[in-house]
Amino acid sequence: xxxxxxxxxxxxxxxxxxxxxxxxxxxxxxxxxxxxxxxxxxxxxxxxxxxxxxxxxxxxxxxxxxxxxxxxxxxxxxxxxxxxxxxxxxxxxxxxxxxxxxxxxxxxxxxxxxxxxxxxxxxxxxxxxxxxxxxxxxxxxxxxxxxxxxxxxxxxxxxxxxxxxxxxxxxxxxxxxxxxxxxxxxxxxxxxxxxxxxxxxxxxxxxxxxxxxxxxxxxxxxxxxxxxxxxxxxxxxxxxxxxxxxxxxxxxxxxxxxxxxxxxxxxxxxxxxxxxxxxxxxxxxxxxxxxxxxxxxxxxxxxxxxxxxxxxxxxxxxxxxxxxxxxxxxxxxxxxxxxxxxxxxxxxxxxxxxxxxxxxxxxxxxxxxxxxxxxxxxxxxxxxxxxxxxxxxxxxxxxxxxxxxxxxxxxxxxxxxxxxxxxxxxxxxxxxxxxxxxxxxxxxxxxxxxxxxxxxxxxxxxxxxxxxxxxxxxxxxxxxxxxxxxxxxxxxxxxxxxxxxxxxxxxxxxxxxxxxxxxxxxxxxxxxxxxxxxxxxxxxxxxxxxxxxxxxxxxxxxxxxxxxxxxxxxxxxxxxxxxxxxxxxxxxxxxxxxxxxxxxxxxxxxxxxxxxxxxxxxxxxxxxxxxxxxxxxxxxxxxxxxxxxxxxxxxxxxxxxxxxxxxxxxxxxxxxxxxxxxxxxxxxxxxxxxxxxxxxxxxxxxxxxxxxxxxxxxxxxxxxxxxxxxxxxxxxxxxxxxxxxxxxxxxxxxxxxxxxxxxxxxxxxxxxxxxxxxxxxxxxxxxxxxxxxxxxxxxxxxxxxxxxxxxxxxxxxxxxxxxxxxxxxxxxxxxxxxxxxxxxxxxxxxx
Amino acid sequence: xxxxxxxxxxxxxxxxxxxxxxxxxxxxxxxxxxxxxxxxxxxxxxxxxxxxxxxxxxxxxxxxxxxxxxxxxxxxxxxxxxxxxxxxxxxxxxxxxxxxxxxxxxxxxxxxxxxxxxx
Numbered sequence: 031x032x033x034x035x036x037x038x039x040x041x042x043x044x045x046x047x048x049x050x051x052x053x054x055x056x057x058x059x060x061x062x063x064x065x066x067x068x069x070x071x072x073x074x075x076x077x078x079x080x081x082x083x084x085x086x087x088x089x090x091x092x093x094x095x096x097x098x099x100x101x102x103x104x105x106x107x108x109x110x111x112x113x114x115x116x117x118x119x120x121x122x123x124x125x126x127x128x129x130x131x132x133x134x135x136x137x138x139x140x141x142x143x144x145x146x147x148x149x150x151x152x153x154x155x156x157x158x159x160x161x162x163x164x165x166x167x168x169x170x171x172x173x174x175x176x177x178x179x180x181x182x183x184x185x186x187x188x189x190x191x192x193x194x195x196x197x198x199x200x201x202x203x204x205x206x207x208x209x210x211x212x213x214x215x216x217x218x219x220x221x222x223x224x225x226x227x228x229x230x231x232x233x234x235x236x237x238x239x240x241x242x243x244x245x246x247x248x249x250x251x252x253x254x255x256x257x258x259x260x261x262x263x264x265x266x267x268x269x270x271x272x273x274x275x276x277x278x279x280x281x282x283x284x285x286x287x288x289x290x291x292x293x294x295x296x297x298x299x300x301x302x303x304x305x306x307x308x309x310x311x312x313x314x315x316x317x318x319x320x321x322x323x324x325x326x327x328x329x330x331x332x333x334x335x336x337x338x339x340x341x342x343x344x345x346x347x348x349x350x351x352x353x354x355x356x357x358x359x360x361x362x363x364x365x366x367x368x369x370x371x372x373x374x375x376x377x378x379x380x381x382x383x384x385x386x387x388x389x390x391x392x393x394x395x396x397x398x399x400x401x402x403x404x405x406x407x408x409x410x411x412x413x414x415x416x417x418x419x420x421x422x423x424x425x426x427x428x429x430x431x432x433x434x435x436x437x438x439x440x441x442x443x444x445x446x447x448x449x450x451x452x453x454x455x456x457x458x459x460x461x462x463x464x465x466x467x468x469x470x471x472x473x474x475x476x477x478x479x480x481x482x483x484x485x486x487x488x489x490x491x492x493x494x495x496x497x498x499x500x501x502x503x504x505x506x507x508x509x510x511x512x513x514x515x516x517x518x519x520x521x522x523x524x525x526x527x528x529x530x531x532x533x534x535x536x537x538x539x540x541x542x543x544x545x546x547x548x549x550x551x552x553x554x555x556x557x558x559x560x561x562x563x564x565x566x567x568x569x570x571x572x573x574x575x576x577x578x579x580x581x582x583x584x585x586x587x588x589x590x591x592x593x594x595x596x597x598x599x600x601x602x603x604x605x606x607x608x609x610x611x612x613x614x615x616x617x618x619x620x621x622x623x624x625x626x627x628x629x630x631x632x633x634x635x636x637x638x639x640x641x642x643x644x645x646x647x648x649x650x651x652x653x654x655x656x657x658x659x660x661x662x663x664x665x666x667x668x669x670x671x672x673x674x675x676x677x678x679x680x681x682x683x684x685x686x687x688x689x690x691x692x693x694x695x696x697x698x699x700x701x702x703x704x705x706x707x708x709x710x711x712x713x714x715x716x717x718x719x720x721x722x723x724x725x726x727x728x729x730x731x732x733x734x735x736x737x738x739x740x741x742x743x744x745x746x747x748x749x750x751x752x753x754x755x756x757x758x759x760x761x762x763x764x765x766x767x768x769x770x771x772x773x774x775x776x777x778x779x780x781x782x783x784x785x786x787x788x789x790x791x792x793x794x795x796x797x798x799x800x801x802x803x804x805x806x807x808x809x810x811x812x813x814x815x816x817x818x819x820x821x822x823x824x825x826x827x828x829x830x831x832x833x834x835x836x837x838x839x840x841x842x843x844x845x846x847x848x849x850x851x852x853x854x855x856x857x858x859x860x861x862x863x864x865x866x867x868x869x870x871x872x873x874x875x876x877x
Numbered sequence: 878x879x880x881x882x883x884x885x886x887x888x889x890x891x892x893x894x895x896x897x898x899x900x901x902x903x904x905x906x907x908x909x910x911x912x913x914x915x916x917x918x919x920x921x922x923x924x925x926x927x928x929x930x931x932x933x934x935x936x937x938x939x940x941x942x943x944x945x946x947x948x949x950x951x952x953x954x955x956x957x958x959x960x961x962x963x964x965x966x967x968x969x970x971x972x973x974x975x976x977x978x979x980x981x982x983x984x985x986x987x988x989x990x991x992x993x994x995x996x
Contacts, residue, residue: 637931640960641887644982648893651985657900680982 097211160228764810
């Protein structure tokens with residue numbers, strides 16, 4: 031708490047006390063005033079009581095006196111007329127001998143008159159009343175009535191301060207007892223002596239009494255107010271005196287305090303300055319240490335006495351830290367320092383730091399650290415002595431650089447080079463490695479052989495010296511590769527010194543040293559002269575084939591031109607076309623091995639054959655429709671045969687095209703869900719007319735769980751129509767039956783047996799089981815010989831050519847089926863017994 | 878009589894198509910090459926153009942593109958009649974501006990039905 035606060039509190043305390051005093055004083059003055067008021071009121075009341083009581087006693091005395099005399103006679107005046115209530119009294123009115131008229135005034139009458147005087151004189155009112163008054167104007171008011179009732183209960187006096195007509199009155203009432211004399215007038219009312227006949231109330235205005243007592247409430251208040259003012263004034267005056275001296279004392283205290291504060295602040299400032307200097311120093315030191323530690327080189331220093339002084343982090347990584355100073359002659363042993371051979375421990379004189387301390391400027395001294403636990407390191411160290419400004423030696427410092435990795439890489443490189451040389455030397459390919467001057471570093475035996483170098487030692491000799499005939503073009507290629515290019519050629523003529531030309535396929539790469547610099551080039555080459563010749567022959571053969579096809583096409587066109595003139599000529603043309611089919615099959619065999627060529631050839635063939643077929647099919651159609659005129663039955667039959675053959679040829683072309691598309695990977699498989707049942711029904715519907723014509727039974731057995739699968743509907747339909755079509759085609763009696771059911775893939779079952787635990791786990795997951803739909807087409811037809819089963823799915827292999835002539839078909843259907851099934855992810859197989867029937871079965875994955 | 882422009886260089890094929898069309902009550906305007914076809918198309922405004930794809934001078938794709946450039950001929954259907962049956966041949970024809978595609982050899986029984994769907 032500050033001094034100002036303390037002062038404030040001292041002063042406010044005094045103010046508090048002063049306020050408390052004023053309040054206390056006010057309370058005392060007010061209490062006195064209140065007490066005075068109560069006292070005054072009580073006194074007034076006592077005084078009023080005495081006054082009224084004595085007025086009452088006096089009334090009773092006067093009345094008793096009057097009663098005792100039986101009343102008094104008074105002259106009749108206007109104010110005092112004869113009492114009409116005494117008319118029954120004899121001698122109410124008498125006349126004095128002198129003739130004065132007198133009338134009897136009874137006690138009550140007299141008293142009442144006295145009361146009237148009293149009211150006029152003092153303002154006090156007396157009232158004689160009763161519950162049974164003779165005169166109505168004497169009847170009691172409310173207060174009197176209550177008092178009268180109370181008297182009948184035995185109360186002898188009632189007094190209180192009451193408000194009458196806005197003024198304060200002290201009222202007193204006492205009972206009025208019946209006496210002997212009273213009965214003279216009031217016997218008629220039934221009163222007896224000592225009966226309470228009524229009461230007399232005396233009412234005195236308090237104002238007059240107060241006046242008499244000399245007291246006034248307002249004067250009292252004025253006096254007390256004055257008293258209060260004087261007291262309060264004293265308190266206020268005292269307060270100001272005290273607070274003034276308090277303020278001065280506080281002022282003095284404050285001055286002392288601020289002087290103290292000044293002193294404290296100075297001390298604090300100095301302390302802060304000091305700690306700031308310390309902080310800067312600490313940071314500087316930290317910064318230096320951080321710099322020191324962040325250097326990858328190990329840095330170690332010692333003082334002039336050879337006591338190790340400082341190490342950075344890298345040094346600690348190299349070989350830990352000493353717990354206590356180590357004498358210089360133990361450094362080598364303590365830090366596991368070895369000469370570069372990694373075997374000889376260093377002597378004291380070998381240690382770089384020691385040498386530096388001796389004044390030597392150590393530059394790139396190689397050494398090894400071989401700790402018992404950690405892997406060995408190779409370091410190069412450089413160091414020198416440290417001198418103070420006066421030139422006095424104060425220590426030495428050595429920086430060590432870890433070259434372990436570089437060493438290792440260099441060794442690995444040497445090893446690699448050895449391996450590479452060995453590899454090149456023994457490689458079955460022709461490889462030669464040259465340095466930058468195109469001198470042979472190594473060459474494979476194959477290279478020596480290919481280039482007829484025999485056992486000549488060419489290593490170290492220039493390539494251009496060995497092959498002086500090398501043209502300038504090659505020298506340029508070598509130069510480019512030495513500059514970093516990679517060059518190659520698929521076939522390149524190489525004119526030899528003896529006049530021959532070899533064909534070479536080659537590739538040249540630069541090779542790099544560890545530092546990333548080009549060390550020379552590597553030449554891979556292959557003499558392909560023989561292959562080149564073989565290809566040339568093949569090309570000639572292909573050209574011949576194309577020529578053949580063109581020739582045939584030309585023939586077809588020529589033949590077609592004759593069609594309109596002679597239908598028989600058409601027949602023979604169709605025959606020739608059939609021959610062409612056979613020749614095409616031969617051509618296919620020749621074309622084997624040149625797949626790309628075949629695809630392009632087939633596409634062209636398809637197009638070229640369609641053009642003449644357009645005429646053949648078009649015109650036979652027109653003629654058969656009778657558009658060119660009516661035909662006889664024989665003509666229609668023969669022309670129908672020509673048309674069937676032409677359609678057969680078209681089917682053949684389409685199938686060939688299909689096969690070529692499949693083989694060229696041009697067939698797009700579109701997988702969508704479809705109902706397998708409806709596909710089977712479509713296939714059966716397609717062959718139904720032919721089956722009915724031959725009288726074959728055509729039925730299907732589809733298991734109830736066969737339904738929707740995800741595959742290519744068009745292709746599945748194609749497969750099925752082909753198989754069912756074949757079955758009907760090759761069956762003369764009996765039935766053709768299509769069956770379908772779901773099977774679980776056997777291959778996957780076998781796999782889980784092989785893989786033991788792993789597959790035991792995997793068999794838990796049903797996803798690994800591939801469910802398949804299996805569709806089979808069985809017939810009771812001619813069947814297939816066991817030796818023919820293998821070729822069945824190869825193109826152009828309708829078995830037993832003799833029979834094939836009897837059955838329509840291109841010989842490509844099963845081949846297409848086989849390839850399509852494979853593309854859809856399924857398998858196809860056939861079981862057959864010659865002469866009894868066949869059963870083709872294929873499977874498809876459900877999705 | 879509805880006019881059909883047939884652009885076809887092969888005499889036999891032209892004869893075949895002309896024969897079938899005329900038998901079915903169409904008037905055939907023959908054109909031997911693409912250039913002639915384009916000229917005749919704007920001159921006679923045929924109801925349909927049958928277009929061979931393998932044509933001398935300019936092929937059918939080029940003819941279709943050229944025809945489609947002329948806004949006056951915009952609404953005439955062009956049907957390619959071609960012996961190109963390899964994958965993508967149909968798409969190439971449609972891309973060049975053809976409305977339909979009929980593969981050769983044509984089927985004389987269905988040919989009229991096939992072209993009439995474009996008329």
